[in-house]
Amino acid sequence: MTDKNWFHDPVLKKEILDFLVFPTVETFFDGTLGLGGHAESILEHVPNLKHYVACDLDEHHIEVARKRLSPWKEKLKIHHANFSEIASLLEAVEDRGPLAILLDLGLCSAHVDQADRGFSFQEDGPLHFCFDTSAKFTAEIWISEVSRVDLTRIFRRYGELSNAPQIARKIVEVRAEKPITTTQELRAIVESVTHPQNRRKALTLAFQAIRIFINQELEVLEKALVGGMNMLQPGDRMGIISYHSLEDRIVKQSFALNAKPVTEESEFSLHEEVQPPSVKLLRKKPFEASAQEVAENPRSRSAKLRIIEKL
Numbered sequence: 330m331t332d333k334n335w336f337h338d339p340v341l342k343k344e345i346l347d348f349l350v351f352p353t354v355e356t357f358f359d360g361t362l363g364l365g366g367h368a369e370s371i372l373e374h375v376p377n378l379k380h381y382v383a384c385d386l387d388e389h390h391i392e393v394a395r396k397r398l399s400p401w402k403e404k405l406k407i408h409h410a411n412f413s414e415i416a417s418l419l420e421a422v423e424d425r426g427p428l429a430i431l432l433d434l435g436l437c438s439a440h441v442d443q444a445d446r447g448f449s450f451q452e453d454g455p456l457h458f459c460f461d462t463s464a465k466f467t468a469e470i471w472i473s474e475v476s477r478v479d480l481t482r483i484f485r486r487y488g489e490l491s492n493a494p495q496i497a498r499k500i501v502e503v504r505a506e507k508p509i510t511t512t513q514e515l516r517a518i519v520e521s522v523t524h525p526q527n528r529r530k531a532l533t534l535a536f537q538a539i540r541i542f543i544n545q546e547l548e549v550l551e552k553a554l555v556g557g558m559n560m561l562q563p564g565d566r567m568g569i570i571s572y573h574s575l576e577d578r579i580v581k582q583s584f585a586l587n588a589k590p591v592t593e594e595s596e597f598s599l600h601e602e603v604q605p606p607s608v609k610l611l612r613k614k615p616f617e618a619s620a621q622e623v624a625e626n627p628r629s630r631s632a633k634l635r636i637i638e639k640l
């Protein structure tokens with residue numbers, strides 16, 4: 330895997346530096362290292378940082394990032410791991426000090442350009458769809474054995490596709506004749522049951538649905554939110570960049586819940602006890618990319634960054 334042509338400014342770089350990074354931060358946890366774009370800008374701008382702890386499921390990305398970040402190798406601890414393991418990855422760091430956490434969810438543009446990863450309906454490739462380069466359970470295996478009802482559920486739930494039952498039925502029909510093994514075969518199936526005007530959107534959503542399911546994206550996000558929240562000490566911050574409403578809803582609700590006081594009925598008295606909020610939202614509305622950033626990097630168009638600070 331070569332690198333340079335994939336390097337562009339990371340999404341919402343300025344907002345991350347201005348609001349997620351705070352003056353006394355000593356440890357940064359980057360759960361989605363990718364090609365190291367955010368890592369490079371943070372390491373450049375925060376010379377006092379003691380530890381940069383990062384993980385990614387994609388070993389090729391880790392390899393590129395490790396090279397890119399070699400000037401800071403003494404501070405780096407990079408793991409081939411799921412960010413849902415945040416608590417154990419951070420617990421292993423001695424002398425952690427003030428902490429900031431970043432998750433920049435989903436896939437990188439580099440993933441879309443690599444046909445062999447099967448994330449894109451634009452390219453022909455195997456039905457892989459896994460962030461984890463060592464994963465064995467691929468979309469090809471899933472599509473060969475999943476029931477029609479479960480297919481419909483996944484396309485509805487993770488793609489919000491109105492013609493989910495038709496896509497599911499067609500998949501079952503086609504695979505009875507011949508195994509479905511490539512992205513272009515899947516594309517032809519989705520197109521065959523979608524009005525030409527809606528094809529691009531339906532393809533994006535169908536591929537998104539499979540990706541979310543195969544990588545259990547919403548489940549690992551929920552786990553990471555709980556794990557991350559537990560690691561925060563007063564003054565520490567956590568920021569999450571999401572790219573679609575399903576994941577943004579989870580982040581928004583989880584942050585809002587922790588930013589509200591909790592009323593508990595006491596067993597021993599008639600009074601209710603009010604527990605104060607455990608975090609504050611840095612801003613009620615999410616940070617979004619400027620028109621200039623969107624023009625330079627179209628992927629930033631749908632990005633929403635939410636940040637909390639532990640109280």
Ligand SMILES: C[S@@+](CC[C@H](N)C(=O)[O-])C[C@H]1O[C@@H](n2cnc3c(N)ncnc32)[C@H](O)[C@@H]1O
Nearest residue numbers: 339361363364365366367385386387411412433
């Ligand atoms: C949007 S990219 C991150 C880009 C990175 N911030 C940069 O500036 O280069 C998302 C990365 O997260 C990784 N990823 C997705 N889900 C993950 C998970 N559950 N655990 C660890 N890494 C994950 C993907 O492999 C991808 O490299």
